[in-house]
Amino acid sequence: MINEHYVDMLKERSVIRAISERAAARRAEVGEQHVFDFSIGNPSVPTTHDFTEAMIDLYETESPIALHGYSPSTGLPVFTQAVADSLNRRFGMDYEPSHIYPTSGATAALAHAFRAVTKPGDEMITFAPYFPEYRPYSEAAGLTLTVLPCDPKDFQIDFAALEQAMNPNVQAILINTPNNPSGAVYSAATLQRLADLMRAKQEEYGHAIFLISDEPYREITFDGAEQPYPSKFYDNTLSCYSFSKSLSLPGERIGYVAVNPKAEQADIFGPMFTQISRCTGHNCPGASIQRAVARVIDETADLAVYGKNMELLYDTLIELGFEVVRPGGTFYMFPKALEDDANAFCEKAMHYDLFMVPSDSFGMPGYVRMSFCLDTSKVEAAIPALRRFVTEVYGR
Amino acid sequence: MINEHYVDMLKERSVIRAISERAAARRAEVGEQHVFDFSIGNPSVPTTHDFTEAMIDLYETESPIALHGYSPSTGLPVFTQAVADSLNRRFGMDYEPSHIYPTSGATAALAHAFRAVTKPGDEMITFAPYFPEYRPYSEAAGLTLTVLPCDPKDFQIDFAALEQAMNPNVQAILINTPNNPSGAVYSAATLQRLADLMRAKQEEYGHAIFLISDEPYREITFDGAEQPYPSKFYDNTLSCYSFSKSLSLPGERIGYVAVNPKAEQADIFGPMFTQISRCTGHNCPGASIQRAVARVIDETADLAVYGKNMELLYDTLIELGFEVVRPGGTFYMFPKALEDDANAFCEKAMHYDLFMVPSDSFGMPGYVRMSFCLDTSKVEAAIPALRRFVTEVYGR
Incomplete structure (x- = not known):
């Protein structure tokens, strides 16, 4: 039925x-x-012109069997290596390729991140204003999504509200910066204060609390500002990304989850993500798009x-x-x-x-x-x- | 945690x-x-050469904004129309584009089909020998997978065993023909008998029982034989397909679920599939691969x-x-x-x-x-x- x-x-x-x-x-x-x-x-x-050229070159010069063969469920090494190198270079991180899990866009990245660090019945906190899809995404993972107010003068986190809402059932905090819909960019001060609070609560509750950072707008910043990299502030961070905006490829569905190498049991995440994919029917982004994006990894439209x-x-x-x-x-x-x-x-x-x-x-x-x-x-x-x-x- | x-x-x-x-x-x-x-x-x-040419042509001639824009969650009309036309032509079906839901390969097609016609706690029947991933896929949908023996002389269905196993909790029967691992092609006689039995049991139990037909090997048949199209025999059929084998594109992750237009509430499936996608984090296959495959829809490697x-x-x-x-x-x-x-x-x-x-x-x-x-x-x-x-x- x-x-x-x-x-x-x-x-x-x-x-x-x-x-x-x-x-x-x-x-x-x-x-x-x-x-x-x-x-x-x-x-x-x-x-970018280079992305288009990269794809045409792959189709013109690679053997079709090699180009279109199955990607390992953990992604093509050429892609995960390129992402790790780029993030390490730009943000001073120490990702290995195994910490990068390719997903069909940020939606799938979030689906994997949610399931990896929570179980049904857990609570996740996010902050208003928030992307409305967070609600069905978190409900599908069996989570209670608690939405806290922000500070309306700058859309940064209202830490008094967060402090009050924290409880041992909270397993994850979901942020989205630069933020859809407010356009706010969380400052280093906000991220530092959030990390300090989360570390204190981890200590108090005796369990890890993961920061899930949804960053599809990471490269679209104004007035010469840059988005501080949330994972740099807090070890238990899963960074969810999509190339939809930075490379203007929304229909091509390519993104990733990056697991901070200092996260608790960081090396179990890649294998766990493959199991989550099995359970949801997720598949890696297409093999040729992984290769083409790897070639232009630091470019933006x-x-x-x-x-x-x-x-x-x-x-x-x-x-x-x-x-x-x-x-x-x-x-x-x-x-x-x-x-x-x-x-x-x-x-x-x-x-x-x-x-x-x-x-x-x-x-x-x-x-x-x-x-x-x-x-x-x-x-x-x-x-x-x-x-x-x-x-x-x-x-x- | x-x-x-x-x-x-x-x-x-x-x-x-x-x-x-x-x-x-x-x-x-x-x-x-x-x-x-x-x-x-x-x-x-x-x-095929034509597939490669199609992709190069798309990249060389289409506007990048149009080519890489978001695909509607129900897929690009150019793709769903091409699939519907091809199936109608080849198998005498009457699919509308809205009955075709593009998925990132057969795995995702099955994930959608399972969830659309069952709920957690339901039973699904399949037949040995079967693709081992059916077990985690069905467990993830909350299903009990009952595996029935086949007739070992030709790997067709053992109907005595099926008759005996049927009960009102069975909401779906999953077949895979041509079969991995046996290589068996279900005959028209097998499909007819299966359809007759399922129709009788629908009548008896007073609810729809869906046939989920996993068909990634549909075009690989030997000795001049062809795979009879299961959906032609039974209205409540969801056909799950991947172009991985027929077009030799396993790494590109493109397939679909086709809903028999005569299935119960056939027109609700497309919208339902979009909701299942939201819940699992699934996304349509990449926009350019949808367009390229649409251009070579009837070709095989x-x-x-x-x-x-x-x-x-x-x-x-x-x-x-x-x-x-x-x-x-x-x-x-x-x-x-x-x-x-x-x-x-x-x-x-x-x-x-x-x-x-x-x-x-x-x-x-x-x-x-x-x-x-x-x-x-x-x-x-x-x-x-x-x-x-x-x-x-x-x-x-």
Whole structure:
């Protein structure tokens, strides 16, 4: 018989998807150029020329049997070595290739990380605002996801709330920095304080507490800042990554989990991950994409457009009187709505063909997420619409 | 804390992998040419020229943003349409693209199929000899896997055993044809009888019983025979497929589940599969591989070598006095060992640098699996070693 559990899940519609579908319908109605769609986080820049060349070269010169043969379930050594070397060089880590487990994007990386360091019934903590998919992902692993508030002035961690929420059933803390949807970049001070607190609680409870760090936006930072590497601050860290954003390859599904070599039983993780893959039906990313990404491991697509869009949108929102924290990275901005009900705000904005996502499903009502992975000309074109909307509806 | 469940799983070593590692060690010791490794089922022929050309063309001519953009979680329409058209054309089915759900290989296809039509605590039946990974896959879905004997004279289904084992808790029957490890191709008569029995039991128990048909070897058949399409015989069928073997792309991880359009609630499966993917961390196959495979959907690699190897090996085994059923397909043969204990038989064979897999983990002790996805010259070179082994150890 049909498994009703998955049918029931269909009732919880994704708000992001619903709004993006309304934007698409509106585009079909009035034309692309009249619709300002800030709903979806889909990279808007092309991947690098070198990546394309690497793939063509592999297909033109490698033996097809070697190129398309099974990858070991722990990944192709050429890929895990390239990732380990790159992280070691960039962040002063000491990863061996065996600490890198290739996954089909960050979603699969999280699925492995969650299962490796928790068991059903455990508690995991994360911080609002958070990526709404964390909820089904953690429920599927049998976890209780506790969402704690952040400090709304900068979206860093509210440590008083964390201190109070900690208890021996907490086996993992999940962070996402640079953060979707707030654009916040956790500072070294935040990461240091988090690590200190987690170490103290490990000591107090007598068991490891893992930091699961979701970092798909690691390379998209603004104003010359860089994302401090969370694993550098805390040994029991699993870093989850995807090349979707940095290399603009969202459809190619390639990422990894990196296990800090100083983590408790660090060397058991690779073998454990293969067992988790068996249980979930996961498979390594495709063999040829592993090889191509390995060749361009330190490259990124030209991400400068996101910074430019951020400036433009941020300045506009400030000028229009929004409360908004200047994003440190990602391609999202998270202004406060101009009325308490962000859903009502977003509905009204749609009359001006402005599509934004109300923040309720991000665990922090009253805000809106604006994705600015768009051509800059599109952001520029949206400004008059934003201005009209705010003036006509809110008298600003 | 580390999840001990996955650590425990590490204790159950895969026999196939263990033997293949011994073969690899021996190759390092005495040289490739002296080792006859029948342990691993890794396609030994190159993919098609057209596939390689398709991928190069995509990379050379498509816009990178379009090529590498997110695939909808239900797959790229160009891929699902191509699969549906191909199956409809070849097997007289009426699939719509929405009945095809792309997965990262057959493993992921099975993971989705199991979860869609069963819930934890349910029973699933399969038939010995069976692919050993079915056990962890079904345990991970919370299922009890009941393994029934086959008819050893042709490895078709033992219907008396099936009739007796059926009970209302059975929600699915899992078949694998052409079969790994026996090489058996279920006949139209077998599939018809199975369908009749399942329909009667659906009626009797008042609930759907799904047929999950694992078909990665569908295109590798011998002696001019073809694999009858199981879904054609029984409406409540989920067909699980991988292009690993037919297109010789094992490392590229692309397959699908095809839902029979006449299945109960056939149209709910696509949306359900997306929810299962969310829960397991699964992602669609890479966008570019979906596009490339769509372009060569009806092609196969040159699979003739497998038939040639089969003839050679079968004739040799018969000549040496083995009891062996002539395989109808796959690249496996499943002779009876020359002593009751197949493990002892395989250990002795290793002294002749012959590496075969004892059948205990396939649920049918006393046999060995020989993979003949090798260059024909390798099979030829193995014959004198086989002859010496059988003569010296078993006096034949």
